[in-house]
Amino acid sequence: MGLVAGKPARKSEAAPELQYLPPPLKAGDSISVIFPAGYVREQAVLDWGLQLLKKWDLNPVFHQDLDARLGYLAGSDAARAQAVIDAFTSSATKAVICGQGGYGCTRILPLLEGKIPTEALKKKRFFGFSDVTALHSFFQRQLPGLVTFHSPMPATSLLAQGTKDSQDALYDALFGKALALACPALHGRTLQIGRAEATGGVVTGRVVGGNLTLVTALVGTPWEVDMKGAILLIEDVNEAGYRIDRMLTQLNQAHGGKLFELIAGLVVGDVGDDLIDDSKQLGDDVDESDWYWLKLLGLPATLPILTEIPIGHIKEAKTAALGANGRLDLVGQKLIVGVNDLL
Amino acid sequence: MGLVAGKPARKSEAAPELQYLPPPLKAGDSISVIFPAGYVREQAVLDWGLQLLKKWDLNPVFHQDLDARLGYLAGSDAARAQAVIDAFTSSATKAVICGQGGYGCTRILPLLEGKIPTEALKKKRFFGFSDVTALHSFFQRQLPGLVTFHSPMPATSLLAQGTKDSQDALYDALFGKALALACPALHGRTLQIGRAEATGGVVTGRVVGGNLTLVTALVGTPWEVDMKGAILLIEDVNEAGYRIDRMLTQLNQAHGGKLFELIAGLVVGDVGDDLIDDSKQLGDDVDESDWYWLKLLGLPATLPILTEIPIGHIKEAKTAALGANGRLDLVGQKLIVGVNDLL
Structure with a gap:
């Protein structure tokens, strides 16, 4: 297991934050494929995803009855929670990937509490996104600094129809030894540099977040995302x-109206293109996205914001390292992790 | 102003909860019509609603530029907040009704803080629902026991196309002197009696809630709905x-997993009919709604639940009294407020 002392999240905090990167997979390894949320809707899509894993010389292992179904869920809460626990505690597999999202992860969090030793978390890289955001936050509450992977999932058409770059990025995250190789820089567009002007256009902090709906659905619960000093990544x-x-209004109000001072920066992945009802009201010379974030939401001028990174429900989605110590470069227009790997 | 000492919310609590019912309107009164959230999308619908108010011999008064628009909002946060403040502090009007919902009420809550004296709140009945749920909760945080009205709104097609019973119910809530006359019993269907078996099928508590999305959007904020001992009413x-x-999972987890023990009972209005993906999985002899609440959500068998009350985004919507001391009768299958009025 790689143990890397990262940069401090805030200059005012003296101690660097620990970062735990579980080991990479090797060809021939087994990988747990779990369904903590929705049931498998298209067997053909799952089959395709499993073939991709096998093409990479990985052996997919299941921990639950794939035919189980309860409404929109892949079986009972107890069965789905047990699959998560078994995946992490099994000595047969070397990583854990969620087959798909849907809905259901928040329901099982109370059943996971205290059931997965932190030593087990440190041993296996964990992959998934969307509804799985709840599990990312849960694991990082169990072990702050644990690096988990916000990635495409094998039972979804987004991976099956994903670009080669997207599939390659998942491969790198599964097999890459150092974090900087597992999750290379994510490039976006700087919406504003904000207070990063004072520090050469760069801010640092732990990368947190994921799907905004799920980040918001954790507010007030014991497993809410720890945003203090963090680089907050969102997609929806x-x-x-x-x-x-x-949702952002709730997150802000739940942080005393100081969220955008509390976080180091905001990184926006794909959020669709239906941000306001009628972009005609803006006139031709105004960018709808810029106007939405800065004028309508009124994000403060001091907040460093990088948009349009390839993360989310898109075919081009790359894999991002949550829990990692990140470096948000508003001049270079990119988010980097694993900085210390390269020093 | 009517001041009614209600029943204690929980038998274990000794002191009865105070309840503040602002005075009813009289023919010829002026009423503030405000837009704290979305902008007016159909002038013809608003015109129709204003005609209804005038037919009832009320004089609608506005406190903001009705042409103002910012994205999906009826103007800036400052202007919308000021309209709410002006409506309550104006000596010219005797009640306040929201023209419509949409989205935008949560944004202005920080701007309302400390700006409306509780004496002003006691003087005017307040009406609206949907996004306006945030204002109901805000006002009840300012003055616990203040009765506000979960009602259809005049700039929405739901009122224009509403049933005569629905329109009559709004009339009663505007002009009815005693609470029991302003908001008569709401009849529904008992899903389960639960722990109310021990108390003759009846539980009591303050009526709280409204639109579930908004109730959830207040979690973690200073204005979240106070659910302790309450009869929780939801629609969506x-x-x-x-x-x-x-959303219910988040509400429950934000209350330590004890929400359904903490509340006195659950009352469900209209929530649409798309509760599970595919009701065929249940077989013909299983009611989808019952199965959803009791098996899929797994609400505890001890929780008193009344469903199908006529509240929400439906033409038949009645007006409900939030903040009032309620009596949930699972045998009579109804929710009653203003009990003490009739003793």
Whole structure:
């Protein structure tokens, strides 16, 4: 297991934050494929994803009855929680990937509490996104600094129809030894540099977040995302602009109205393109996205914001390292992790 | 102003909870019509609603520029907040009704803090629902026991196309002197009696809640709905069953997993009919709604639940009294407020 002393999240904090990177996979390893949320809707899509894993010389292992179904869930809460526990505690597999999202991860969090030793978490890289955001936050609450992977999932058409770059990025995250190789820089577009002007356009902090709906669904619970000093990454799908607004408003109000001072920076992945009802009201010379974030949401001018990174419900989605110590470079327009690997 | 000492919310609590019912309107009164959230999308619908108020011999008064628009909002946060403040502090009007919902109420809560004296709140009945749920909770945080009205709104097609019973119910809530006359019993269907078996099928508590999405959007903020000992009323629109599940899961987890022991009972209004993906999986002899609440959500067998009350985004919507001391009668299958009025 790689143990890397990262940069401090905030200059005012003296101690560097520990970062735990579980070991990479090797060809021939077994990998747990779990369904902690929705049931498998298209067997053909799952089959395709499993073939991809096998092409990479990995052996997929299941820990639950794939035919189990309870409403929209892949079986009972108890069975889905047990699959997560078994995946991490099994000595047969070397990593854990969620087959898909849907809905159901938040339901099982109380059943996971105290059931997975932190030593087990340190041994296996964990992959998934969307609803799985709840598990990322849960694991990072169990072991702050644990690096987990915000990645495409093998039972979804997004991976099956994903670009070669997207599939290659998942491969790198599975097999890459150093974090900087597992998760190379994510490039975006700087919306504003904000207070990063004072520090050469760069801010640092732990990378947290994921799907905004799930980040918001954890507010007030014991497993909410720890945003203090963090680089907050968000993406969402099928959510209108007013819903994203409502969620960020709640996150801000739940942090005493100081969220955008509390975080180091904001990184926005794909959020669809339905941010306001009618972009005609803006006139031709105004960019809808810029106007939405800066004028309608009114994010403060001091907040460093990088948008349009390839993360989320898109075919081009790359894999991001949550829990890692990140370096948000507003001049270079990129988010980097594993900085210390390269020093 | 009517001041009614209600029943204690929980038998274990000795002191009865105070309840503040602002005075009713009289023919010829002026009423503030405010837009704290979305902008007016159909002038013709608003015109129709204003005609209804005028037919009832009320004089609608506005406190903001009705042409103002910022994205999906009816103007800036400052202007919308000021309209709310002006409506309550104006000596010219005797009640306040929201023209419509949409989205935007949570954004202005920080701007309302400390700006409306509780004496002003006691003087005017307040009406609205949906996004306006945030204002109901805000006002009840300012003055616990303040009765506010979960009602149809005049700039929405739901009122224009509403049933005569629905329109009559709004009339009663505007003009009814005693609470029991302003908000008569709401009849529903008992899903289970639960722990109310021990108390003759009846539980009591303050009526709280409204739109589930908004109730959830207040979690973690200073204005979240106070659910302790309460009769929790929920409705929602255009939200799939898995979203309702996610919201109730968050509410429960934000209350230490004890929400359904903490509240006196649950009252469910209209939530659409898309609760599970595929009701065929249940077989013909299973009611989808019952199965959803009791088996899929797994609400505890001890929780008193009344469903199908006519509240929400439906033409038949009645007006409910939030903040009032309620009596949930699972044998009579109804929710009653203003009990003491009739003793």
